[in-house]
Amino acid sequence: MTAQYIPVLMAFAFAGTVAVAIVGLSVLLGRGRLRPPRKTETYESGMPLLDASRKRVSVKYFVVAMVFIVFDIEVAFLYPWAVTVRELVAEGARAVLLDGLIFLVLLGFGYVYLWREGAFDWSREGSRR
Amino acid sequence: MTVPTNYFILLATALFAIGAAGVLLRRNGISILLGIEIMLNAVNLALATFARQHGNLDGQVLVFFVMAVAAAEVAVGLALLVAIFRRHRSIDVDRLNVMRW
């Protein structure tokens, strides 16, 4: 049962090696010449830094991620449903379509609510148009 | 050789203990939610272990439902944190000592 994961393990090992090798090589081969402080400054198109770089970001990103979580769970639940539809229909249980449809419609209410709340509008100008 | 059931249970216990310690010891709201996530994951692991133990998939279906609950919990919990932060400019849960908004 677990033999199916051996190729996955190999791929992980391979990708990990490549990842470490690339970054390691970069450090080894590109090693230092002169390091004037100018060179390691944060690059902001030549302007002097005015304040901290890590600012608080907009709540809009939170809304997007929150909506994503909810719909991602929905997707995770629908995948097992989707793979069984063909089998179950072949066995004469066509009601399985209805099961999925009810699930989708219930979430559809949420989608409509979000739309009306403006969760999908990034800026106000966008929503007016 | 397959891994014995006991080992998985021990791992699940250890993770649960770490999560519980996190919830009790930290005051940062985000850390507390993370602790809850660790605890839920530990329970999921135990459920999947017992599902294998009994050769019955119902345990795995339950794990699936726990995942949905965890996601809902995180969405609402973090929204609460954002709202609290707006109000108090802090996510220290000890500052929340009034039941009034």
Next chain:
Amino acid sequence: MWAELAVTAAKLLLIAVGLLTAIPVMVWVERRGAAFIQDRLGPNRVGPLGLVQPIVDAVKLFFKEDITPAGVSRGLYFLAPMVAIFVALVTFIVIPFGAGTDVTVFGVPLSGVMVAPGLGVGVLYLLALGSLSVYGIVLAGWSSNNKYSLLGALRSSAQLISYELAMTVSVMGVILAAGSLRLDAVVAYQSQHLWNAIPQLVGFLVFVVAAFAETNRLPFDLPEAETELVAGYHVEYSSMKFAAFFMSEYVNMVTISALMVTLYLGGWTFPGHRALSGWPLLLLSVLSMLVKVSFVLFTFVWVRWSLPRFRYDQLMRLGWKVLLPLAVLNLVWVGVGVGYGWL
């Protein structure tokens, strides 16, 4: 046991090397293609038609000075490019690059030139690990201690997760039709029926648009929008650490093109493949897959130099208000189609 391991390792290395060589080729096609579309010459000095140019560039990148800016979070800063390239290099193993269920090497069936033929979760593996690519970008943006980086990373991650949703829902349509998560089953289904792109045209279009967005290509290259964010999340990266992001972007592009071909364009199938078997079928199927993937890749280049960039609010509106409902509609249609035996 050992023969199996050896064959798996050989397949893995072969495909990975193929993917990695695709990068310089793609760079060349992109630059020459851009030049052609914009009526200029493009790189033409190094080697015939400038063919050696990308290789020279790669060598140059290796020996560039590796600058670590002051004020970065060191651990995360080095981790980010590793995550990006790691995620790009583990996802392709569930894609069948050819036929060959009847071809054995050392007694081991080649099973569709998939590296992981037995993996039951199939396409879900690709989608799940692909969703981790967000972290490479967020890590880079956060650890760089640069406002442009942070903004680019945030935009990018919001864009990735928005379009990932539309993509997974449209993939679900294909899975529903094939009745299996495995991609070789999807190809087998298409060799019996029409290509999925025809009955599921809506889903296909959603997938194409989402594929452009997921690979941060124009018209969805807002995360790195040179004119407003200088380069987005990888501003502060130099030398091969920058190249790691660059490579992962191209590898992702090839992977997603191969996925697109497998899901919607018949995979490795070609007219008359049922008359063949054994090695000839295997070789021709790999060739056919290559041709299809190259065509899709060329479309990526073509679109890049033909369309302008979206504004961010337009991007979000397209993802949530247009693509997601369309993908769900496609899913409902496929469900009904399967339920009543039309598909």
Next chain:
Amino acid sequence: MELIVFAATAALAIVSACVAVVHRQPVVNVLSLIVTFFCVAVNFALLGASFLAAAQILVYAGAILVLFLFVVMLLNAPVVEENEAKRPLQRWGGILLPLVLLAGGAAVLTPTLLATAATPTDGTAHALGRLLVGPHLFAFELVSVLLLAALVAAMVLVKRKQ
């Protein structure tokens, strides 16, 4: 082979979970939790729950922790200085409870190893799907209602009052 993988992921999971709980920097907390969840996913695979392993990565690592990261960046709150003296009860509870749990866990380990079922079942998407639309259909539909409620609640909470 499986024992090696288990031991490695278990150790990694415990270490990264500890980091996730102890470290002061929220970003590091979240990132090390990704490692924990990834290890749990590997353990799901070892347990024959292949679909759950994929769902674990897709849902936890791909979605939930992204939200956590966004919130960390959104709040960018000053690190909470932990003044432990104020809450002796919780502090002792926080130290004692895990110890009790661990002792119980160690007690589980010592007796003879539990035998697994004769025919372990593989938790494929097919098998789970049949259970979801079969005996667990009601709960399946209820999940949709739960998600709907969570969506509305979270939206109401973050919305600014005009």
